[in-house]
Amino acid sequence: MNDPRVAQSSFPRISAETLHAYVRAIWEQAGSSPREAELVADHLLAASLTGHDSHGVSMIPRYVASVGDNELKLNLHAKVVRDAGAVLTIDGVKGFGQVIAYEAMELGIERAKRLGICAVGLHGAHHIGRIGHWAEQCARAGLVSFHFVNVAGDPLVAPFGGTDRRIGTNPFCAAYPRSGRPPLVLDFATSAVAFGKVRVAYNQGKQVPPGALIDNAGRPSLEPKVMIEPPVGSLLPFGGHKGFGLASMCEIFGGALSGGFTSHADTLGTNHAIINCMLSVIIDPAAFDAPNAEAEADAFIEWVKASPLASGTERILEPGEAERLTRADRETHGVPVDPTSWQQICAAALAVGMPAEQIERWATHLQ
Template structure:
């Protein structure tokens, strides 16, 4: 996107936190959520970045998201817990879940938290990175709103059901896979609609089941699972992992806040962490993972470099450490939000 504008990273975090605080979110929770969104934009994952801030603010205003929830661990049995998030911002619920997984996992070697009554938690790598930093191998997934038709179907039964896997590495970057089980994240459909661009072929079908690259028609129709019947099977199983352990709703039972910001989505999340220190040892695991990353990176023809999972996003984050590029439609939405909430407008980055 050559027309992107650059903004200071700290200004974006401050603006997002102020916007959330204006909707009643406590400062610490607002800052956490702001950092999650801005980091996604730094990594080029615009579908999970500040594009979502106006939606969060509207859902907070209308009651779809509870700004000051009372989180409660309704079950807490050894290495396993269930968290009732009280319609919290997903980031707030996930931070509580990740903190418990790290604390209990260090005692037990493994810990899992199933969350219900939550909302969108942003990019999954924001959470797997924390677990990797603590020496944990992680598995994270979530239910979402209904946007995906199973392989062979035409109705919206599934969510984009993200899957995030992370392992610590001595290379400095964890080995990370963070992906939707649809061919593209639903936020990318919204971004394409906002930008007036088309979707890649093979991402969606219209309401009649015909392939489409029009994001407006894709909204009316359905997203397609990645990998044909195999990807569809993974998506269905992740739906079960994310929602069947608690009272969370399946996607086909959910009204997405994209459709109605007053909807309490009751998303389910599942976080599982294995403390690598309890197995081969944290240093040995990190060293072996680094060797695997290096082998992948050197596997190109004629010694040409190849990206290991997570490498492109990390590079983009390093490049955007100070100045973060944003798509024009997101810039316009943030300007409108600033006016609505009487916040100081963002100023573009000025090189030193």
């Protein structure tokens, strides 16, 4: 794959430390406990640092609107509703996904270390954000994991061969830990692009790649406004029927098997809430009779990266490497935030009661 890094954005940048403090302050102002505000800030900042701006700090306005709808519930915790040993079913109780998913993974990690494997069915959590964050949490504990996620009742994607939205963007994620080195992490929406990336493109006045969108009449479009301004169109699945098939299995594994729900006529949402369900399988690699597993994984990665480069390709990146390169740049130079997103974040801060003069002081940190 190509190195996705581009010239530094012309958008204003803000240091990671300052942005984390601002996000934390917004949620404490909204009523979150200090620990909840910290976990939310940790997650949103990490997403922005790794280049997943669609799941980063730009989500704050949507979350504030969901609090206003009384859908996102502050200061709640993951609730185990069934414990079957190596299988846990957890109710997210519409709590902050950044808290609920963290706690669900901690429970699954403990169980997998004890039993060798644990399947965690999480349902009913408010938006759990970038799924790679949870795979990385498992990898830091030395555990392999893979995750099927649905966006319940919020269809944005047309089925293969269809012309209107019937499926969520339904991410799939997997991670493989490595001793002394960053894990291999695969994390992608099953739509050609995530909806959040369309929203960011809309805010930035950019087009989206060909093959990502259709308008309300089912015609291909490059304009993100077809997903934002009525009459709205649809995202397309990546890879045609293959992406559609994987999205369908994420819907069923994540939504139905977890004890949650899938998208259909009876479950469509009508507010700002984003409800996620996730099936996570967490495995201790030491439980297998595979003493050479890491060496074999390393040999494969080295073999792949030694391929002669195609024209225009600077290097072959392993899964998760692109995010690490982006993070290194943004930790050094700050996180770019487009003016529209910044205004929306500040409006959200004002909506939760943060004084205007305090918001203005945060703006002075933009570079």
